[in-house]
Amino acid sequence: MRSAAAGVDAEDGVAPVADDIDEIPDRRSDHPLSRVFPLLYDVLGAAAEDCDAVMALGDAEGKLLWVCGRPSVLRKAEQIHFMEGAVWAEREAGTNAPGTALRLDAAVQIRAGEHYARRVQNWSCAAAPIHDPETQTLLGVVDVTGGHAVGTPQTLAMVRAAARMAEAELGRLAAVGRGRTTSAGLWAPLNVVGLRVDALGRPDCQVDTGSRSLRLSSRHSEILIVLAERPDGVTGEQLAVEAYAEDVSLSTVRAEMTRLRSLLGPDVLQSRPYRLQVPVEADWLEVTARLTVGDVRSALRAYRGPLLPRSEAPAVVDRRDQLQQQLRSAVLASGDADLMVAWTRARWGADDVEMWRRQARILPPDSPLRPLAEGEARRLDRLYG
Structure with missing residues (x-):
C-alpha cells in the first residue's frame, strides 16, 4: 500500500x-x-x-x-x-x-x-x-x-x-576520540607521515605506516603498486585498465578504493585523481634506484624476488618484467662471476641458461663452481632444446 x-x-x-x-x-x-x-x-x-x-x-x-x-x-x-x-x-x-x-x-x-x-x-x-x-x-x-x-x-x-x-x-x-584531545578540546588524529611498502617476492604488500603494519589483500596490493608508480595520480578508468586483468565497472574500482582509503586513512589516499599524498618508500623502487646509480651488487642484494609474482594485473606484470629484466641485464653486463652465481642460486634465476653459460666462460679454470656451471648449462640446453 x-x-x-x-x-x-x-x-x-x-x-x-x-x-x-x-x-x-x-x-x-x-x-x-x-x-x-x-x-x-x-x-x-x-x-x-x-x-x-x-x-x-x-x-x-x-x-x-x-x-x-x-x-x-x-x-x-x-x-x-x-x-x-x-x-x-x-x-x-x-x-x-x-x-x-x-x-x-x-x-x-x-x-x-x-x-x-x-x-x-x-x-x-x-x-x-x-x-x-x-x-x-x-x-x-x-x-x-x-x-x-x-x-x-x-x-x-x-x-x-x-x-x-x-x-x-x-x-x-x-x-x-574523547580520550585523545588537544588543549583546545579538539580530537587529534594520528596522521600518517609516510608509507613503507614491501612487495618483492611476496603474494601481497606489507605496508608500514609508522604506527602500525598492514598486510593488504591481493587487489589492494596491485592498486597500491599502481599508485606508487604514478605519483601524479590516475583516474578511475586508468586504474580499471592497469590494476585489473579482467573488465570491471567503475563502481567496482570505487568500492575497492573506498576500502583501501578506509585502511590507509583519508590523509593518505585522495581521489580526483586517485593518488597517494604521503612519501612512499618501496623495496622495488629501491632496487631501481640502486641500478640507476650503477650499484648492481646492492641492487641484487635488495631484490628478494619478482614483484607480486602471482599478480596478473597488467601494470604489475609490466613493472615486474621490466625490473627483473633490468636487474638481469645489469648482472650480465657487470662481468662479475659472484653476482652471476648469486643470480642462478635464486629460484627466479635457477633456469637462466644464458647466465649459466656466462658463468662457465668467466669463472677461473680451477674454480669448483665452473664444472657446476658447465653441467647446468648443458642440462638446460637439453631440457629446452
Whole structure:
C-alpha cells in the first residue's frame, strides 16, 4: 500500500540513480559509516561475496554509498540499479530490504516475490539500520542482496549482528576520540607521515605506516603498486585498465578504493585523481634506484624476488618484467662471476641458461663452481632444446 501510494511502477520501475553520482566518493569519505566500513566488509562483505551476493551500505535517505561484491555479481546487480548512487528508499523503489528497514527502523528480510517492483523479484535481501550509539540518530543501513540463498533466517541474523557490531565500534571510536584531545578540546588524529611498502617476492604488500603494519589483500596490493608508480595520480578508468586483468565497472574500482582509503586513512589516499599524498618508500623502487646509480651488487642484494609474482594485473606484470629484466641485464653486463652465481642460486634465476653459460666462460679454470656451471648449462640446453 505504501509503495502504490508513492506511485512506484510495479511492472517496470527501478530505483533511480542520483544526479550527483560523481560526488559519491566525497560523500562516502564524509559519512560516519566510512569509519566502520572496513569492519563491516570483514564480518559481512567477504561472506556475501563467497555466496555470490553483494553487501551494500546506504545513508539515512536510502542512497547506496558502498556496494561491494564479485565483479560478475556487481554487473548483474547494476541491471536492477543496485549500485552506488542509486536511491533505494521505499518511496522510490518500492518494498525492498534497505528501504523498508529505513522506513520501519528495524531489521527486515524481503524474499524474491515480496519485492513490489517485478524487475527485482529474482533477488532476495536482508537489511538492518545503523544508529549513532550516543544520539540514536539513524545513520544508514547495511544490506546483503543476492539470490534465493539470501532469503534465510541466518542471513537476517548475520546482518542484524553486523549492524549492532558497527554501532558498538562507532561507540568505541567516539570514546577513543574523547580520550585523545588537544588543549583546545579538539580530537587529534594520528596522521600518517609516510608509507613503507614491501612487495618483492611476496603474494601481497606489507605496508608500514609508522604506527602500525598492514598486510593488504591481493587487489589492494596491485592498486597500491599502481599508485606508487604514478605519483601524479590516475583516474578511475586508468586504474580499471592497469590494476585489473579482467573488465570491471567503475563502481567496482570505487568500492575497492573506498576500502583501501578506509585502511590507509583519508590523509593518505585522495581521489580526483586517485593518488597517494604521503612519501612512499618501496623495496622495488629501491632496487631501481640502486641500478640507476650503477650499484648492481646492492641492487641484487635488495631484490628478494619478482614483484607480486602471482599478480596478473597488467601494470604489475609490466613493472615486474621490466625490473627483473633490468636487474638481469645489469648482472650480465657487470662481468662479475659472484653476482652471476648469486643470480642462478635464486629460484627466479635457477633456469637462466644464458647466465649459466656466462658463468662457465668467466669463472677461473680451477674454480669448483665452473664444472657446476658447465653441467647446468648443458642440462638446460637439453631440457629446452
